[in-house]
Amino acid sequence: MKAWIFVVVNQKGGVGKTTTAVNTAAALARAGKRVLLIDLDPQGNATMGCGIDKRNLSRSVYQMLLGLEPPHAVRLSTEFGFDLLPANRDLAAAELELVDLSDREQRLKHAIASMADCHDEVILIDSPPSLSMLTLNGLCAANGVIIPMQCEYYALEGLSDLVNTIRKVQTNFNPDLNMLGLLRVMFDARITLAQQVSDQLAEHFAEKVFETVIPRNVRLAEAPSHGMPGLVFDPSSRGAKAYASFGAEFLARLAKG
Ligand code: ATP
Ligand code: MG
Secondary structure (H helix, E strand, O other): OOOEEEEEOOOOOOOOHHHHHHHHHHHHHHOOOOEEEEEOOOOOHHHHHOOOOHHHOOOOHHHHHOOOOOHHHHOEEOOOOOEEEOOOOOHHHHHHHHHHOOOHHHHHHHHHHOOHHHOOOEEEEEOOOOOOHHHHHHHHHOOEEEEEEOOOHHHHHHHHHHHHHHHHHHHHOOOOOEEEEEEEEEEOOOOHHHHHHHHHHHHHHHHHEEEEEEEOOHHHHHHHHHOOOHHHHOOOOHHHHHHHHHHHHHHHHHHHO
């Protein structure tokens, strides 16, 4: 079976990429899917958020991208029903070291292809806050892009850069890449501007905007310090329920093709 591969991208920092990647992985795993989460960020936040200590990794995505270790040697299982390819600050060096290698944009794609015997159904890639060689590897490996965004004024400006980058990757490297959708996160309905930006998004991107809206919710922010997805840390919180709904909407969108 061929896996669906999604990369969570937004070149802005702190917009909820990792929270979305980790909680979506947990939601899909809970829905019975075989899920692999790939941490493609030297910050290692997705790794820590899954309860894996990034400081004690003997192997990580860094070695995998440079061809020093096969993916199965890097792969770990988490306590939350999905697997992880972990990362830490070692990965920052890959940015430079990849430049001299052949197929430097396609390294992650090839690594994923070599895991075909793992039978993953959904692969989610968490990316760093930049449009770097690492992010490019994520975009080249994926079939779909998920863009989490906060409904702020400057978010729309950043979005057009991102959409242009996605188009360039489609043209030059990966014609199979689709924008799966935009996810409104950290949403505060009491803020008029948030509502306005949200309406503008819906107008411009129509059905590409997921119906589910992730509210600002402190339990989601607390969960990583316990090494857990918010969905597991406090399943009854508004944030956890929103990510559970998002998981269902995501699967429905996949089923539609
Ligand atoms: P980076 O660009 O640094 O990788 P990111 O885009 O991955 O950041 P996150 O790490 O997911 O963003 O989120 C940034 C901060 O906001 C974190 O402290 C996180 O716990 C918090 N956060 C994320 N989503 C929510 C939410 N819906 N409600 C409240 N806090 C949130
Ligand atoms: Mg992150």
